[in-house]
Amino acid sequence: MEKSMRERGGSASEAMPRKKRTGFALWLHQMWKYKYLTFMLLPTALVILVHSYLPMFGVFIAFKNINYIDGIFGSPWVGTSNFDFLFSSGSLIRITRNTILYSLAFMAVNLVLSVGIAVAINELRRKFLAKSYQTFIIMPNFLSMVVVSYLVYAFLHPDFGFMNMTVLKWFGIDPVYWYTEKAFWPYILILVNAWKGVGIGAVIYIAAIAGIDPEYYEAAIIDGASKWKQMIHITLPSIQPIIIIMTILSMGSIFSADFGLFYQVPQDSGALYPVTDVVDTYVYRSLMKMNDIGMSSAAALVQAVVGFIMVIATNAAVRKINREQALF
Amino acid sequence: MLSRTSRRENSLTPFSSAILNIAFIILSLICLLPVLLVIIVSFTHGDSILSNGYSFLPSRFSLIAYDSLFKDYGMVFGGYAVSIGITVAGTVLSVMLMALYAYPISRSDYPYRNAFTFFLFFTMLFNGGIVSRYLVYTQVLGIKDSYLSLILPLLIVPFNVIIMRTFFQTTIHPALIESARIDGAGEIKIFVRIVLPLSLPVLATMALFSTIHYWNDWFNALLFISSEDKYPLQYLMMRVLNDVQYLRNNVELAAQNPTLMQELPNESLQMAMAVVGMGPILLVYPFFQKYFVKGLTVGAVKG
């Protein structure tokens, strides 16, 4: 036993090329120095490995024509032909434009509103009220898109919808057939998305503000800084890293869209497609009867690659300005 | 104590405070009223919906939706039990594991932080898709039809880990860690004694997100669970909602068998399901909320 161990140890050190030894030793040294930190993240890394990296072989489905007999591994490779449907589609420009513009609009609107709410809620004197408002504004997040689509429908129904029956009547405007009038939908979708997401988005910023050291404010008060100045010079700079990271991360999903929002909320109305059709709904519509996981994987891969490029680019830009705040 | 008094001197003028409050009341109403509408519709008689649409003051009320929902009360309560169990276990595990990963990659002196950040970030965008995940879960891990298959998928949310990392970076000053190390504290001790207490707001945020995430998840149950008694509540509810949509979208199937449509739940039942599904989660929110009050944690550590 002892002998074999010695042998193994010996051979290992012999196998190590001499000139690389310093680099390796340095590496070992670092490993050892930070062993506790590494040890801390290993369980999680293992979970990520098993849950996310193990199934990663599925990415290859995008390049295969899957049949059940050969399975995922044995099915024939078909090059990039699964991608053709996406790129040869006559709607490519439309869905690309819609997807990216909506993603950007959602990012901007939700960011401004969430940060605004977080900052404002923090200024409220009565904590009880602040807590109640917080509770109310996160509520929409708990409704599923199906239910949200019913609610929107209740608002916009041509006959007994709240908009036509009450609001427009007040102003003496003729009823609008909302589900066939595409001009309104960009606003409706942005509104619905904000309504559902802003409250929960604000929670992160509220927590970020809660983490700011009160000493900064105390010092500012002594210097006689106004509320406004405190906000500009203390609150916003303190949560800036979070804002930047959130923005970088949401760049990753720039080419993906919330399927429920774009499919269920407009009631899948064809007349609205010019402004509601996004990558996810288009893929669903064209592939729903095709039963082809190769083609749907191809679409997902394109979304991921675009997101990846966007994140890397944004991250590089941030890195140029401030290394510390970049993602990596 | 000091901070509290100085805050008071520093508060808004009554006028701007009133404006702010009014703005928040309007905002709250915008968020609250639709939810209230859902609750009212769940108590509305089906005929009233068909002839007048949704209304805050329906012409006919009815308890029939809840009646038929709780007719199978065994199933509903079973679903609650599963959901609560999964949510609690999942949230605790998830926050723990995510914090353990987020902290090392937040340390600017940790040499592998970029590698591990990238390792994590990559999974945010690229994944193998449902089929390969299903294969791994059922054939490699062998956790089909087990509660683990409901917990594992949501355990690590890369987005949240990165947010957490950023929080650690911004709220915990490196000097604090350095001084603790000079005092002779090991990495684990620093993490448990200094980092975690300072990060209660972000831990609470992540716990809240995890709770919501686990509570609302029905898709994994669809994929992996096959015994009725292991279904979480949201899945039981979503199954009915989806089935309604499905039958409505498959007009032909329905036309061939008109009697199939007879038993279809109407909208009041669907709303009742939404209410039953979201009720408990709203109750837990105030519990997390106490960690969001500004200054609490920092003050506490100092005091």
Added chain:
Amino acid sequence: MKQRKRGMPILIALGLLMTMLLQACSGNSGTAEPTQSAEATKAPAATEGAKEPELEPYEVSITYHGKPERDVALVEEKLNEFFREKINATVKLNPIVGAEYKQKTELMMNSGEKMDLVFTASWLDFFSNVTKGAFIELDELLEQYGAGIKEQLNPLYLEAPRLDGKLYAVPTNKEITQSRAITMRKDIVDKYQIPLESIKTTADLEPWMKVIKESEPDIIPNFVSGGGGDGAMYEQNSNYRPVGPTPGKLALFFYDYTKSDNISIISALDQQIVDINKSEFERARNWYELGYTNSDAATSSTSIGDVRKQGKIWYQNAVWKPGADIELNLSTNNQFEFISNVIDEPIVTTDLTTGSMFSISRTSKDPARAMMVLNYLHTDPYVVNLIVNGIEDVHYKKTGDNRIEPIADSGYGTTGLFWVIGNQMINYLKPGQPDDLYTNWIQYNNEAKRSPLLGFVFKDTNVKNEITQLTAIATEYKAISTGGIANPVKLLEERNRKFEDAGIEKVRAEIQTQVDAWKAAQK
């Protein structure tokens, strides 16, 4: 950059670990489970040759389209008692809710899970699943173990679920096809003396729309829901019928069902089809503008069943089979009575014939036993009624020789499995169903006319891209038939232009080629 480099070794190490795990995993599905895959492929061969007279115990799983009910386990137990005695088998009932059925079963097929009997249908992409090798050939198994099935089924049934001449599924025995009908509420017909017999097309309803609109304020004269579709416009106005099953059930390609030789395929761009579309869409728009149609026609998802129950419709374009009117009466809890004028002759198409079937999965370890079970599902009233209606005196009471009364809230029997399982003709009759229902069906089936394309299946391999695009365009414009959208004719032209760009002609030519080849092979 420096930092990235230092991190590299660990990334590489993890990468190596990953590939190792991956290999283990691929090995797992490839070799570590030889028992499953090898047996699955060997099993059919084994049954062909020497067959053991003594049957080993085996569990036959039955995966079907239906909502799981509370007492499934009880029913399963009863079935097991029966099957254990007959063929030393047990069954595993695996009902899956309709909304999830397709996704879940395809996931199971993709991952090669063990299944035996699997419910399938043209609208569940049966043919594309056959192409991918999900199911095994059944000709020989049917010959050996399915004598009862062949006895019961109308022979036309077994012509359709075939690919390249080989049988891959056994259809459920029920009405083999459906006709189109204009169905009206009897009280309204009587009240206004509407000559239902003479109303052959939707356009014929025009004068009565006005009457209903003026004198029946509670009724929506023309209720449109489901976001559009083709309705019965081709059946009412021409001899053209959509070629089915094509992906998406697109009514984009047509053939004349009265011509059995030289079948020519025309597309939606053909002038005859365009003319029908134009006049129908214009009429629908006109009705909408006159206020006959519900204002949310373009998007409404209100089910016609709800509206019917409320007494808000007086007519509908319905599908018809013997007993259909009574089914409609029942769906309103007999508040209203319906009568129909059948407007086309029933033709047996591949699409309709394959609307409800069972196949045997490639992953079945004992396909022979699965076929034996299927044979019982087609022939034994006890077995079928057990699955469809539940256990006697627990879930239903017998009120006659062939008649039952369901027990309310019993925990089984409410999901309507009659059209899913085996043979509907041996289902017990429920209250309201006429005694001669099944004899009428048999007669109807026997009289139905065979479509010249019965048994033809279109393979989309060569035109996949074109079809995905056509599907997307067709769904985009589907609501133009409802009347709820302005300028339908302009939109129709726009749609047809897009179809042209998307290569509709290429697909049409491909279908034509395949039809010709198929026809030639028939002789």
